[in-house]
Amino acid sequence: MTATIYIQPGAVLNANGVCRFRVWAPLRNKVSLLLPEQNVTHEMQRDADGYWSVTLPNIKAGTLYYYILDDEGKRPDPASRHQPEGVHGPSAVTDPNDFTFTDDQWKGMDLEQMIIYELHTGTFSPEGTLQGIISRLPALQELGITAIEIMPVAQFPGSRNWGYDGVYPFALQNSYGSINDLKKLVDAAHNMGIAVILDVVYNHQGPEGNYFNDYGPYFTDKYKTPWGQAINYDDAWSDGVRSFYIANALMWLDEFHIDGLRLDAVHAYWDSSALHFVQELTTAVHELEQRCGKKKILIGELDLNNPRYITPVANGGYGLQGQWIDEFHHALHSHLTGETNGYYEDFGKLELLARSYADAYVYTGQYSAHRKRKFGLAPEHLPYSQFVAFIQNHDQVGNRMLGERLSTLVPFEALKLAAAALLLSPFVPLLFMGEEYGEKNPFPFFASFEDPELVSAVREGRKKEFAAFHAAGEAPDPMAPGTFDAAKLSWDTKTPENATLLACYRYLIGLRKTRPALKYHERNGSKVHPVINERLLVLEREYDAQDALLIVLNFSKEQEAYHPAGLKAYHKLFDSAHLQWNGPGAIAQDDVPAGGVITLQPLSAIVYEMK
Template sequence: MTEWHMDIGATPVAGGVRFRVWAPLASSVDVVRCGDGEKEPSPLARAGDYFQGTITGMAAGDRYRYLVDGTLRRPDPASRCQPEGVHGPSQVVDPDFAWSDGGWQGVKLEELITCELHVGTFTPEGTFQGVMERLDYLCELGVTALELMPVVEFPGRRNWGYDGVFPFAPHHAYGGAAGLKALVDACHCRGLSVILDVVYNHLGPEGNYLHSFAPYFTNRYRTPWGDAVNFDGPLSDGVRHYIIANALHWVSEYHMDGLRIDAIHGIYDFSARHILRDITQAVNSLARRLGRNVHVIAESELNDVRTIMPAESGGHGLHAQWCDDFHHGLMTYLTGERCGYFVDFGTFRQLEKAFREGFVYSGEYSRHHRRRHGSSSADLPPRRLVVFSQNHDQVGNRALGDRPSSRLSLEQLKLAAAAVILSPYLPLIFMGEEYGETAPFPYFTSHGDPELAAAVRQGRRTEFASFEVHGEVPDPQAEGTFITAGIDPERRRHGWHRFIYAFYRELIRLRRELPQLRAPERDRIEVAGLEADEVIALCYRHGEKELIALFAFGCTPRAIRLPFHHGECIRLLDSADKDWGGQGSASPELVRPGDDGQNLTLMPFSVTLYGRG
C-alpha cells in the first residue's frame, strides 16, 4: 500500500516536529510554543511561498501558534487539533493510529444506502464515542454507509458544522482526531462505509485566521456565507494545494470512504482545470493506490450534469451528486406546500419525471430562479444521483425545523420511504427518519461573539418573515434549541413508530437482496405515470427477473391496469398490510401475464411490490 503524507501543518518526526505553512505575503514566520512559561519563538526558513523547518524538543501533544511578521500570533491553518477551540493554540498530533481495518475495501457506489447524521445530536453524549455505541443499531437497520455532517472545529460546542474554520481538525468536543479514527475503524469492522461532509466553498465567520497568512479568499465573487475561496485568482495555487491536501488527508489519515462536498454552487473557479476535477482525480489516484472504493459526491442546486460527467467528456468527474428535485417533487405532491423554492414543483408529471430521469428541471423555466434551469440527467446511470425524502437541509432549513412526521400520515411516511429506497437512485435517510422521529432539527449555533450571535438570530427571523410560520422561530444561540434536536431511537419500539421502523428495515433488506435493485441500469427500467389514478409504476428487469413497484399517491383506493408486459409475479410487499400498521391489503397475491389488471386495487398512499424470479 502506497501511503500519502500531508506536507503542511505540524508532523512529528525523529527528534522533533516538522512545520510547514503557506505564507507567501509574510516576511517571517516563527513557531511559538505554548504552555508553561513563555518560550523564545523558533524561526522557520522560507522555501518559496512556504516557511518550513524542524523544531527539536517538540513532540505530539505540544501546543503552538505561528508568529507572523513578528506581530500576529495565529493558530496553524492546517492544524490537526484545536484543544481550546477556534481561538486557542494548535496542538501537534501524531497521525499514526492502530487501525484494524487492513482488509477493508469499502462499499461500491451502487451499494450505498446512507444514513446522514449529526454527531452532536445523534446520541445524548454528542461524541464520536456515542456514535460508536449506536453502530449495532445502524447495522440492524441495514444501512451500508454513515454520512457525518461536518465535524471540523467550529466556534463553541453546538453547531451544524458548516461554520467550521479548521478544515483538518476534528472538533475537540466530539473527541478529536483519535475519536474520529476510532469511529471510522469501528464502522469498517461492521462493514459500514463512512462519508464525511466537507465544506470547500467558505469558512465560518468566527475564528477564521487564514487571512493572516495568504490570500485564501477573494472579493471577485460572493457566496451567501461570506468571502469566496480563491480558487482561480492570483496566488491561488497554494489555496488549491491546501484544499486537495485536505481531501487526501481525510482519505489517508482517517480512512474515509467518501467525501460529500457541500454546496458546490458556492465554489467559483473559472480556471482551465476546475478544482472539483482536481480534487476528484487526486482522490481517485490515492484510492487506486490504497485498493479502496472512495467516492466523491457533490451537493449542488445547479442540476448540472457536468459535475458527474467524466473528465474526458468535459465534466468534473465526481462520482455522484445529490438530487434535490426528487425530494421537491415527492414532498410537494404529498404535502401541497408551494412556498420558497417549492414554487416550481407540485405536479404529477414532475413527480413522474423525477422517477424517470432524476432532474425535474433540465432546461425548463424556473419561477424560483427566474430563468431556465438545469440540464438533462436522463442518460446518466441512476447510481450517479442521491435521493432522499429528508436531510439536514430539508428539515433544518424550515422555520421550526419540523420533520415530515409532524405533517404526514403514517401511510404517507411509508410511501415517501418506499419512493426513495425503491427508486433507481442511491437512497439516503436522515437520522431518526427510519422510525418517524418527531423531534425537530432546527438550526443551532454557539458563537462566542455577541454581535455575531445577534446577527445570526436576526437573520434567521428575517429569512422566514414572508413564510407562514406557526410558532416562533427558535433562537439558534439558545442551548434549548440544540437540546430539542436530540433523537431517541428507543421510540422505534413503541406505538406507530414500530411500524415505520419495521417497514424501513424491510425496504432496505429488499434493496440489498434483490438483484433488480442493487445496480439498476437505465435501459432495464421502465417508468409509467398513470396520472388519472395518481400512480407511478416502475418495472425493473435483471436477466429473467422482474420487479414491479407501484406507488399510489391518491387519497382513495384505485383499481389499475399494469402498464407493462410481465411474467407471473408474486406480491412481495404492500404497505397497506396490517403488519406495517395499515388497514389491510386489497391487491392480489399473484398477477399473471395477460391479466387485465382491473382486479389490482391499490390502497391510498401505498406502495405495492411484485416480483418474478
C-alpha cells in the same frame, strides 16, 4: 503521468519526535513559531511558493503553538490538527501514528452499493460524541445501512453547531472526542461492513475564529456566497489555496481511512480556471486510490442540474462519482405535504416526481418559475447510481423555521409510502438520522457563537431566510442550548407506529439488497409509466426476464385501481397497507392474473414480481 505532490501544511510529527511546522503566508515578510509553554520562538524560513517552515526535535503530541506574523501578534495555525481551547486558542501538535487500524481487509465500497445514513455527531446519541456513534453502529447494521455520512466535524466556535461554520478544516471538533476516537469509529464501521463518508466544507469558512486573511489571500472578492467570502480558487495566489484544500481531502481519505467525502455546495466553488478545482481534486483522489488500493468516493451537493460535474474526466467532465439530487426530495415532499411556497413553487405535481424517476433531474432545460429562467440539462448518459436521493436530510429539515421532520407533517401511511418511493427507486438512497422510526424531535439550526455582533446577525438572518416559507411564527433561538437539546434523537423505537415503521424500513432495505432488479442502476432497467390522474405513479424495475418488478405508488387519499397492460401475471411482495405494517388492511390480491386489476388503499405502495 507523474502524480502531483500536494504540500502537507501544519505540524507533522514523526515517530522520532521530530516535528516540521509549515504554514502558507506568501505576503508576509516574517513568520515565527511560538511555543507558549516554553515561552520560546523560532524563526521560520520561506520558500519560493510562500511556505514558511521550521523543523524541531523533541516535540511531543499535545505541544501548544502559535504563529507570529511580522511581529504583529500570535495566531492559530490554519492547518491546525487540534484546537484544545477552541477557535481562538493555541493549536496543538498531534501524533498521526498513534493508532493502529485493523481494517486491512477493507477495500472500500462503490457508490451503487451504498445505503447511506446521514447523522450529526452532537445529536445522534445521548453522549453527542464519536464514541456515541460507535455504540449505535450495531443498530444501523441491523437496519441494513451500508454507509454512514457524518456532518462536518471541523473545529467550530463553541460546542454546538451543524458544522458548516467550521474554521479549521484539518482539526477535529474538540467536543466530539479525540482524533483516535474518529479513527476508532472508522475502524469499527469497516469491520462491520459499513463505509464512512465525511461531509466537508470547501466553499467557505466560518466567521468566528477565522484568521485565514491574516496569513494570505485565501479568499477573493471576485465572487459572492451566501455564507461569507468566496474561497480563492482562481485569483492571484490561488495555487496555495487549492493545494491547502486538496491536502485536507487527502488527509481524511488517507490517514483516517475515510471512504468518501460529501462536498458541501459545490456550485459555490467559483473557479474559471482551465483546470477546475473539482477536476483537480478528483484527479488527486484517484491517484490516492491507485496508491492505497482502496475505493474512494466524492459526492457533490450541487444546486446545478449540470451533469458535467459527475461525468468522468476522460469524457470531458469533472469526475465526481455522485451528486445529491434535491429535486427528487422537492417533488415528493411538495406533493405529499401540499407545500408550494419558497423553492417548492417549482413542484407540487406528481408528474414532476415521475420526471425525477426518469431523468434524475426534474428540470432539464424547462422554465423554472422559482429561478425565473430555464434551468438544467438532462444527464442522459449517466447511470442512476450516480444520484443520491432522499426524502429528508439536514438541509431540508433544518431549513424549515421549526425544523419539523416529515413525521410531523404527514400521516403514518404517507411515511411508509415515502419510504417505499425512496428505497424502491433506482437512485442511491440516503436516510436522515431517526427517519427510519419516525423521529418526532425537530432538527432546527443551532450554533454557539461567542461574538455578540455575529450572534445578532445570525438571529436576524435566520428570520429573513424563513420569510418565503412562513407568514407567521417565530424561529427557535439558534443560540439557545435548549434548541440544540431538543434536536437530539429520542431513539423511541418501541411505540407501535415507530416499531412498525422501523420494521418496514428494514424490509424494504432487505428487498433492495436481495432483488437483482432493485440493485440494477442502468437506465435500461427502469421504466416510468405516465402518471394516472395525478394519483398513481407506476414504475417497472427489471434486471432480466427472471427478475422484473412492478411498483405502484398511490398518492391519493382515496382507494385507486390500476389496470396493468399486457399479458403478465403478478405476485405481491409488499403492500404498505397490510396489517403487518400497521396499515388499514390490504385490499390488493396477493396474486393478480393477466388482465386483472390491482386495487390500492389510500397513500400506499405495492410491489409485485412479474411472472
